[in-house]
Amino acid sequence: MINRRQFLGCLTAAASSCVLVACGGGGGSDTPTPGGKKSSVAKASASPSANGTTVPPAASIADNAGNVWTLSSGYIYKNGTKDPYSYNVTMLLWYSGSVYQENTSGNFYQWTGSTWVQCLDPRLGGTSTDGTAIPPASYIIDKSNNIWTVSNGYIYKNSVKDPYSYNVSLLLWYGGMIYQAGTGGQFYVLTLAGNWLPCADPRIAAVASPGAFYGINGHYDYPFTPAQVVGALRTLGCTTYRLGCINTPAQLNPVVSMASAFQSAGLTLFTLVNYGLHDANGILFTSEAAGYQAAFAGAAAIARALAPYGVTMYECGNELTRDPAIIVNPATAGTGRADFNNANWPIMRGVMRGMIDGIKSVQPNARCGINFCVADVAASDMLWDGLQPDGTGGYPQVRWDITTWHNYQAYGDIFNVGTDGAGPGFNLPVYCKARYGVPFMITEWNASPEDTETFRASYVTQQLGEFYAARKTDAIQSVMYYELDSGDNTYGIVTNNLVPIQPTYGAFQSFVAANPDT
Template sequence: MINRRRFLGCLTAAASSYVLVACGGGSNGDATAPGGNSSAAKANASVSASPNGTTTPPAASIVDASGIVWTTSNGYIYRNGTKDPYSYNVTMLLWYNGSVFQQNTSGDYYVWLGTGWTNSVDPRLIAANGTTSANGTTTPPASAIVDASGSVWMTANGYIYRNGTKDPYSYNVVMLLWYNGSVYQQNTSGDFYQWIGSGWTPASNPCLGGTSANGTTTPPAASIVDASGIVWMTSNGYIYRNGIKDPYSYNVALLLWYNGSVYQQNTGGDFYKWLGTGWTPSVDPRVGSNISANGTTTPPATSIIDASGIVWTTSNGYIYRNGTKDPYSYNVTMLLWYNGSVYQENTSGNFYQWLGSGWTSCIDPRLGGTSADGTTIPSAAYIIDKSSNIWTLSNGYIYKNKVKDPSSSNVSLLLWYGGMIYQSGTGGQFSVLTWNGNWLPCTDPRIAAAATPGAFYGINGHYDYPFTPAQVVGALRALGCTTYRVGVFNTPTQINALVALASAFKSAGLTLFPLVEYGLRDTNNNLYTSESAAYQASFSGAAAIATALAPYGVTMYECGNELTRDGAIILNSATAGTGRGDFNNANWPIMRGAMRGMIDGVKSVQPNAKCGINFCVADIAASDMLWDGLQPNGTSGYPKVRWDITTWHNYQPYGDIFDVGSDGAGPGFNLPIYCKARYGVPFIISEWNAAPEDTEAFRATYVSQQLGEFYAARKTSAVQSVMYYDLTSGDQTFGIVSNSLVPIQPTYGAFQSFVAANPDT
């Protein structure tokens, strides 16, 4: 025995401005939107540069980043009052992104380079990426509208300017609107006019009948159109109704059109409802019974409402939560509300689940989670393992998460069984995918294997117990145990004690299971210098033990005790043992030599004896390397260790042996099933118990639970014997009786009752 190892529910408001789309979705295509970064604003301490996008007219002048004042008069340009000799027929000056531009009567643009002018284009069209404004854009709050021909429309003091030229036919204008390919104006009387290319014609509000979809929010939409055709937008935390700033709102983060009403949410998360003349406190109307139906996706739905009332939307591949852009997602094609969680899918087909503060990789939850044990392809279309990997089979090739497995071909069957992936080729050979990422040959793990009855209930003891062999026999019979495991070295004291036990057991019909306790070190506790040295020492000791015990009917031996957990072999005792890298490559041959020596030593005396090799925790990487003649560094061609019984130690801190974890606390797998398929020999759990610090009440419950699992596996997983540790430990850490053979309750009663009710037949 070794030393026993001991966003969420709240709304995040944006302080930045948003420009919203009227009569539907979209995004602001305004070429000169407020908030543009003007380098001129920082250039002169005494004279502030003009706002980005300023034109003359309507402004009287422009101040550039150097503090120079630009004006126009009679088609000429003046810089600080000095006439520019190289310009004439000028209709407009423009200050944009740190440069001064002019437009002449022919519509041509020029940019000032510091000493003269050079040909250019309207820079605002470039900023708009060559596209027109978003459908529904209004000024204000946008600073300009770019129509389909590239004309830039602005307003100032109730007048309209096209490309900086004042429109002579309009006045008292409160709003410009770009809608469905036309420019509209609304005046202070509320009348609408449509631009028809050469002038204005009376029109109705074009947004009437174009009411926004229920649940529309800005952002991500650029605007909301209510049932009266009023266009609602936000900019810099303020609300604009048909271009008129609402005097009663500020710090607005979101507008919402819901069930015929307009709502706002401020940066504090508070909601207000528009009553026609003002706002009244409210709650988010989407919360409560309005949670989206399970399985809702966007698209086709326009939004998802989760259980906290948060509204999720997508726009241009981005996710918005209550109108606030999620900074950690992009290329999103779909949002999904499923079983109480929000999921996204991106353009690569990958899924992520929202955990409240961020996203984690997952699979499409609609696929159903981990596949049922025993699922095969065919007939299933896919297998989902415990790590949420999706496995498929196509044309004889295996695919994991759509990536082709490079080392498999001609596969006819894929199997999920006991927490592992198995495959069978067209020739019928099975293989299992290990935690090291390679396929190893095995048998079909579904084939049941029943162990020979008669030795199932066992217990551990020690050669130096203060009991006579007859007392040990009596203690085992009282418990219902038939197998007794005892460690032994080739010393007279230990050999004599084992011979006495073997003699008593033979006449009593009980089984003695000697543990041959040779290992990696010589009598001076120094590591053997080579595999050969370890082999020779172990061989001679094991042969001597077998010679002494064979006459008394001993036919099975355990060769070594927890050698894979020796400090010279395991690199970190906290690892599970499922990875080759868990083990010491340099000292590996010493352990292999000791194991081989013990097996060969026993069989040199008893060729038909059954020899077991012992492992711990989840050391299948160790058992696989020994079985296949591998080193931890992956090299091959070394002596293969062949045993007749696989023995394992499984203490409660290690986890359930039928669902034991892998390195990195990975998903569990059925270790006896794996060993049955890989090695094809009986399986013995030669030590098991709860942790030493556990109470007897806990231990009793654990004993009943574990015996139930072990008993169920004896007919399917070739579990031949399970040996409780131990009969007595001199105290109450492990023993089931005291040094005077008094039962330790309630553990003793739990064990005895189970054995009586579940015979080993």
């Protein structure tokens, strides 16, 4: 298994941009004439045109530098010199300090000073405000500059009819994604893979139950007594503790002791049932059934041991979608089906189903979570809907009671998380709220391991602020910092002697004190 530092490094990717050149290329105002000599037409000296001036009906427009732009027979002329790279132009536009052209296809291009770059009509206003809906709006512009409209119950994207939508009564831009509702009231969301999937209205606020919002991660082999851990959590202001194990005495016995202490203290133990895709010898399970059976037995044993101590919430697996047997390339964000291994997918599905069913065979009312990373919405959707990465369906559905996610700094802001470090961001908790309709937990979060404690303290304050603001709208039930003690200053918030690591500890403690979980 790739370690956390290596994995986080895989996710750090620089976004790239692509310049789209109008009509075959860009041209400057001093482009040589066919005879090889530059035009002798001198730059005009004119006051800038009024904002919004177009040619036609105006005869010309003047920019801020005094250049005069004209249009004749579909060609652009700047100070009398023909631009050889633009043709079939129907309109010139002066808007907010820039020159734009529109061609016969209805495409717009902006003059950058050296070339033409494709863009939208600037008068449309850019990306639509979050929550824009048709009706009453007449169009929506998404973050990729696509223009969405509705006509006679059909959706059009850049004037191209969507063949899979009809009887549409509402088109909505919310949380960085496009949603539609039909005349029957059912909502659908357009996934990053280009599919419409059923969901709820994402605008409906979902309030999480108070009392377990502030959490932190620990390990069964910490050198602390249960009483010391209880004291550490209370001093920090945390009420939830994430602790993982499998069904071995060395791991389960310390977790049972912690559960007993937490029950007496009125704190919440959130147990990670830490089974993976390999057997005790490290060999990948041979089938979905084999993975299911092994995970079922182990999870049931853990539930039997913990149920008497009031443990009712479990996380079934840790970053299984990022196991090397499942993720094809660890640098991908998980927004596409092809990011995942089709042959091994059933094994992971079997292990997840086995853990959920094993726990519920002992505790039918227990709540079980499934864990995802980065922007793994393709993985979560496939599991929820019983699909394979190759797009085939009809397989067992994995249904969980809590959606759990990991959100480290390298993955990006979970409320505006991108696709593979480059794509336009979207609000992941809103998407999950609409798609799955269950509470949401961020069970691991922290800054990058190489960051200073000064930066980490600022990050803690900023992230907790975002999480706290969304807890009463997006069903964010708990956020669990990674971690209490890491043996050094990389992730831990205290040392091996439970001494606070400052200023990170103080930032966390102060935020909790000022923002009660009520």
